[in-house]
Amino acid sequence: MKRLISIAVAILAVCLGLAVWSQDLQKSQGNTGDNTLNLFNWGDYIDPALISKFEKQTGYHVNQETFDSNEAMFTKIQQGGTSYDLTVPSDYMIEKMKKAHLLLPLDKSKLNGMQNMDPRLINKEFDPGNKYSIPYFWGTLGIIYNDKFVKASEVQHWNQLWNPKFKDSIMLIDSARDVFAPALISMGQSVNETNPQTLAVAKAKLDQLSPNVKAVVADEIKMYMAENEAKIAVDWSGEASEMLANNKHLHYVVPREGSNLWFDNLVIPKTAKHFKAIYAFLNFMMKPENAAQNAEYVGYATPNAAAKKLLPKSVQNDRQFYPDDETMKHLEIYSDLPPAKVGLYNDLFLEFKMYRR
Template identity: 65%
Template sequence: MKKLIAIFVGILAVCAVIAGLNHQMNAKTTSNEKKVLNIYNWGDYIDPDLITKFEKQTGYHVVYETFDSNEAMLTKIKQGGTSYDLTVPSDYTVQRMIKSGLVAKIDKSKLSNYKNIDSRFLNLSFDPNNDYSIPYFWGTLGIVYNDQFVQADQVQHWDQLWNPAFKKSIMLTDSARDMLGVALITQGHSMNTTNYSELKSAQEKLNLLMPNVKAVVADEIKMYMKQNEAKIAVTYSGEASEMMSYNKHLHYVVPDEGSNMWFDNIVIPKTAKHKAAAYDFINFMLEPKNAAQNAEYIGYSTPNKAAMKYLPADVRNDKQFYPAESTVKNLEVYKDLPLKVIGNYNDLFLEFKMSK
């Protein structure tokens, strides 16, 4: 009994010491408890130096939490019990959050740097007046190819993927809307179609692609492409930029007949407790120099027009990530479709995957 009590007390003491240590360590960075900003962002989706800079400049203490999918983030915020001041949903999630009344209106007059954003990336369908969201990064869906196996002119258009020469060499992203979307584009339809017969014919077209498909996967694409194990992949520009930084044989193409354009956006959840800090942070991130630094660190495309001149020329002029206007005008942003239609997309895509 004595022994048990001694151990019990011992463990409690150890806990107290560790907790104290932890507190001490956090206290070093927290000077003022009230000046806190809680950010809920994707993992590794900001240059940590910028957070340090923001803390130094404004005296706020930034608490940075991460999530790995829109759905996970949405659930957390919907359930309540959290009070994040900022979060970064993708376009269709922004629309859903607005519909469910989860985000607060943004007073743009408080954001002196709002004018820096390229007007092409404002007032999009998911948030028509940008009343709730500020674009953070944007990107596209496209084709990554390895120049050791594939010539550039062989993969400039979606249709070329159906080339019998690419037998068992294409990696597809496991996402119903993206892959059916590709087929829809080749048939001249919108990626946001709700028409079942259009979807059905897109699925039939996809089925014809099956002999060329090596795998339908998610994150594994990066590894395969980096290690020269697959010739072609259909994936997002963000993923592509990461693969390309590891393997110089990889290139990225956005077919000019059209593709998906996605946005990750900063929003302020209704439950935010430090709105002033949130505004300060958004404005800080919209500063051209900071936006450029962040874009260079992450490797995604920045919607900040004023930041472009701070980016190295080879990044700024890279048609892979900043495509020409003629391509951009064909890009489509996903709309949040009715649940039933989403069901159709998922069912048809599942059938396609099972047909293998």
């Protein structure tokens, strides 16, 4: 009998231990109960004060984990180890996640705020009807220049970057699609071009640009431009906003002949569990006052038209970051290309970087 009691006690101890272990594991994975929201976001991409405000107003606790690339986010969600409730992929990645069956459709009956969105920035080809996604931030690819060294008239069009006077002056963002885009657009081609011959011609044109290229880098562009160490850069509008805030001599231009239009959208991955918290958060973030506060903190353009009206007039009327309708007509969203075509872009881009003159 004592032996049976001992065994029973041992079993109970093991069960209790497993329960504690399970709770600890859930905490380590961000699952701490029904009052939780697990947000998988880009780094420093939401005002922390808004997180606190949401938690105070709703009683939900937000666990936030960050990623540094769409591909890293995709892999983590595909592996399914953590139950993320919301994440923030870019346009082409939303396409890819849909194809991989990694997203849950939105329940529109639970959403309050879609009417606040700019009609030009919804119902895009990567998610017709916004079945899966809600716009979070948006922007463009363009040219940043320093007026201490460059006249505005010299950098209004992509082709002007090939001017020999800009030798060793241009910083390029380390991204195959974003470096090929200026070359393709200047040739009258789409940023989603996949014809190998056309891409080879674009690569040859980039080779002609190489004497003007000071470096191909990532975040370092912001330091180079802020400290007047480079005259020109090709980068995204969100990054440009930060640069301009740190140097009054910097300006941002979206060439009117065309460029990339990008979006980061909120989506619900298939790992989601806390649906009441999810819709509470989505509705909270679509409130104009909250979306405006977030835009001021992050520095990116808000897709929320009602929120935009709450921003300073100088921001609302800034055509650098809120382009006019004519410019918008010529902007293209990157498509989710087949792996072989992505590989072709990457191979050509690597050759360009390796053999720059």
